[in-house]
Amino acid sequence: QVQLVESGGGLVQAGGSLRLSCSASGRTFSTYTMGWFRQAPGKEREFVAAVNWNGGSTRYADFVKGRVTISIDNAKNTVYLQMNSLKPEDTAVYYCAASRLRIVAAATTSSTYDYWGQGTQVTVSS
Numbered sequence: 401q402v403q404l405v406e407s408g409g410g411l412v413q414a415g416g417s418l419r420l421s422c423s424a425s426g427r428t429f430s431t432y433t434m435g436w437f438r439q440a441p442g443k444e445r446e447f448v449a450a451v452n453w454n455g456g457s458t459r460y461a462d463f464v465k466g467r468v469t470i471s472i473d474n475a476k477n478t479v480y481l482q483m484n485s486l487k488p489e490d491t492a493v494y495y496c497a498a499s500r501l502r503i504v505a506a507a508t509t510s511s512t513y514d515y516w517g518q519g520t521q522v523t524v525s526s
Contacts, residue, residue, distance in 0.1 A: 401426045401515075402432070402514075402515040403425045404498060405423050406420060406422050406518065407420070407422075411523045411525065412522075413525050414487055414526050415485060416486050417482070417484045417485075417486065418486065419483070420483070420496075420520060420522070421479075422436075422478060422480070422496030423477060424478070424479075424498065432453055432498040432500060433451070433501050434453075434470075434479040434497070435499060436479075436495065438490075438522075439493050439495070440492040445510050447461050447509065447510070448461050448468065448481070449461065449470040450470065450499075450504050450507050451470045451504065453472070455471060457504045458470055458504065459505055461508075467483065467484050468482065468483050469482040479496060483522075486524045488524045491524050493519040493521050493522075494521075495517055495518075495519045497514075497515060497517070498513060500514055
């Protein structure tokens, strides 16, 4: 069992930056693929980014490429999502998730993830 807790959300102006953190407890996630998803009101949950257990492989949704960086610190059992040049359309609840899949390219849908955090709100004002 893996427990995930997100933090770092908040209110930021357009063009600003935020760094989200996801702390894991329970079983170590050293062999999991870790992902970030987001869900805006009235919309489906969508994939944002994923990273494999050693940080050597990453995957990004097209709408965040060049603006977002996902990273992992196994020593701290923490995965990060650095978001820059934020836009109002980035407003959503952001969720951290862990997948038993080891191929990052295969872990881009919510159904491929086994554990979820409670989410953290990101609001970008125009």
